[in-house]
Amino acid sequence: MVCIIIFMGVCLRASCWTRICTDIWGKFLKCQYFNQCRGCSLPLDYEVQLQKKIQTLKTLGLHTQEIYTSPKEGFRSRAEFRIYRDHLGLHYAMSIGNQPLPINSCPILLPHLQELLKQLLPLLNASEILKHKLFSLEVLGTLQGESLLTLLYHRPLDHIWESEAKKLEEQLKIQIIGRSKGKKNILSGEYLQDKLLLEEKEYSFIRYDNAFSQPNPYTNIKMLEFVLKCVREAKNKEDLLELYCGGGNFTIPLAQEFHKVFATEIAKNSIKALHQNIQNNHLSNIFCARLSGEESIEALRFQRDFFRLREVDLGSYNFSHILIDPPRSGVGNSAMLNFISSFKNIIYISCNPCTLKEDLDVLLQTHEIKRFALFDQFPYTHHIESGVWLQKKTTPSFIAIQES
Numbered sequence: 001m002v003c004i005i006i007f008m009g010v011c012l013r014a015s016c017w018t019r020i021c022t023d024i025w026g027k028f029l030k031c032q033y034f035n036q037c038r039g040c041s042l043p044l045d046y047e048v049q050l051q052k053k054i055q056t057l058k059t060l061g062l063h064t065q066e067i068y069t070s071p072k073e074g075f076r077s078r079a080e081f082r083i084y085r086d087h088l089g090l091h092y093a094m095s096i097g098n099q100p101l102p103i104n105s106c107p108i109l110l111p112h113l114q115e116l117l118k119q120l121l122p123l124l125n126a127s128e129i130l131k132h133k134l135f136s137l138e139v140l141g142t143l144q145g146e147s148l149l150t151l152l153y154h155r156p157l158d159h160i161w162e163s164e165a166k167k168l169e170e171q172l173k174i175q176i177i178g179r180s181k182g183k184k185n186i187l188s189g190e191y192l193q194d195k196l197l198l199e200e201k202e203y204s205f206i207r208y209d210n211a212f213s214q215p216n217p218y219t220n221i222k223m224l225e226f227v228l229k230c231v232r233e234a235k236n237k238e239d240l241l242e243l244y245c246g247g248g249n250f251t252i253p254l255a256q257e258f259h260k261v262f263a264t265e266i267a268k269n270s271i272k273a274l275h276q277n278i279q280n281n282h283l284s285n286i287f288c289a290r291l292s293g294e295e296s297i298e299a300l301r302f303q304r305d306f307f308r309l310r311e312v313d314l315g316s317y318n319f320s321h322i323l324i325d326p327p328r329s330g331v332g333n334s335a336m337l338n339f340i341s342s343f344k345n346i347i348y349i350s351c352n353p354c355t356l357k358e359d360l361d362v363l364l365q366t367h368e369i370k371r372f373a374l375f376d377q378f379p380y381t382h383h384i385e386s387g388v389w390l391q392k393k394t395t396p397s398f399i400a401i402q403e404s
Contacts, residue, residue: 029073029380033103037094040108040380046072053374053384060357062386066373068222075216075379076108078140081117089125090134092117108380113141116149119172129164140209142194143217147174150209157185177209191273196253198224203252204280211269212246216377223375223387224253227347230371230389231257231321234345238320241300241343243293247273248286250323250349255283262317264291287312293331297339321345330355337362346390351377353384360388367392 034040042049046069054064084093084100093100104121105114116139124131133155140148149172151165157178166187169176175192178185192207198221207213214220227250231237238259245251245263247270255261263286265271271290278286289308291299298304300314322343324331328351331337340346341363348363350356360369367390375385 029107031105031107033094033101036096036101037103038096039094039106042380042382046379049379050374050376053376053382056382056384057353057374057386060353062353062357062360062372064372064374064386066226066371068219068226068373068375070216070219070376070379072379073107074109074111074114075218076106077110077113077142077217078138078213078215079106079109079113080136080138082136083134090121090131092121092137109139110141110143112145113139113147116141116147116172116174120149123168123171127164127168129161130168138209140192140207140213142192142207144195146192146194147172148177148189148192148207148209149174150177150179153178153180156180157183161185162187196221196224198253199228204277205249205252206247206273206276206280208247208269208273211267211273214249214377219375219377219385220249223349223373223377223385224250226371226373226375226387227323227349228253228257230347230387231345233370233389234321234391236320238318240321240323241296241317241319242323243296244325244327245274245288246270246325248277248288250325251286251288252277252281252283254323255281255286258321259285260317261286262312262314262319263288264293264296266290266292293326293336294333297336301339319343321347323347323349325349326355328352328355331359334362341366344392346388348388348390350386350388351383353386356386356388363390 029040031040034043044052050067050069057064081092082095082100084091084102091102092104093102133153134151135154136152138150157180161178162185165176165178169187175189176187177190190208194205194207196203196205231254237257240254240258240261242251242261242263245265251261251263251274263274265274268290271288274288299306299309322340324340330352331340332355337359346363346367369388370391371389373387375387377385
């Protein structure tokens with residue numbers, strides 16, 4: 001299925017969204033690089049952006065019932081930059097085809113990450129050791145103001161680099177990781193301890209540098225609130241199955257709503273983080289395992305035994321809900337969709353409306369939409385995050401009346 005977007009009266013492929021009216025961009029976001037950077041690709045007033053995204057969903061036959069907005073700037077908690085060199089030294093850069101675009105600021109980042117980038121560059125330029133064969137860097141931040149900086153090199157990192165990097169850590173009051181040819185040099189720590197306040201309750205989350213986490217913490221909180229509302233509106237809650245659970249973004253807050261939770265994820269670092277998050281939040285009703293979606297189905301249908309599941313009795317679960325947060329490719333697999341459709345309540349978090357539409361075409365044969373929400377995780381881009389609660393259709397009861 002090709003996703004077509006109706007933009008300003010013109011039909012475009014999603015991959016072909018271009019920079020339109022870039023001369024007016026500065027009126028909406030104070031960024032001097034939009035005309036070239038392409039990290040932000042939707043030069044419209046924020047409210048107009050939302051209406052365009054709603055219209056995109058409508059074009060696909062998806063009707064948004066709830067809209068959750070984002071701050072207009074200072075909302076992104078992670079970013080990657082190439083390093084560009086010229087006669088003046090190092091510069092941050094974005095890749096434009098094969099050409100780097102030097103930049104020195106990014107207003108969509110969390111404010112303390114913007115400040116970190118501002119302070120970091122002159123310190124890197126002042127150190128021959130730290131800048132030698134440095135080709136990229138990544139920043140990760142939390143709403144509490146903590147920062148993790150990952151420096152990537154085309155050379156081995158020795159004790160001399162480590163000593164210099166530790167000085168930089170102390171100067172900037174951050175954590176630093178060095179990466180080189182598959183090796184990772186951890187100085188003071190390899191993750192951030194994030195805190196999330198949800199409904200006046202604080203949750204603790206581990207954030208690794210190379211593990212997925214929701215990039216917009218403000219919209220993420222609204223997304224979690226939506227999911228909690230969906231769960232609480234459903235009757236007869238029992239146990240929860242979660243596929244593609246990541247580091248437990250949904251798993252941890254939802255655990256209080258169910259008797260038991262069985263969560264699966266294929267990414268090693270995400271499962272590692274989830275184990276720590278379960279422990280740090282003092283939860284005892286979650287069992288998680290490193291399984292793909294297909295492996296999860298095989299295990300739950302008792303078609304295959306897994307050594308890693310030896311400590312859990314899958315037969316003891318009585319699932320009333322399934323939550324899925326698949327990649328951009330969606331679920332797609334007909335066997336998986338058939339399995340998912342066997343659950344009374346389905347909560348589907350999507351980052352691609354095209355594949356969501358394809359999956360819903362199957363799921364709506366057995367279920368009906370109870371709530372549908374748009375979450376603006378990515379302002380100034382065409383990307384759309386959605387949340388759907390589906391509930392199994394009730395089968396009418398027919399009473400045969402015999403004529404006497």
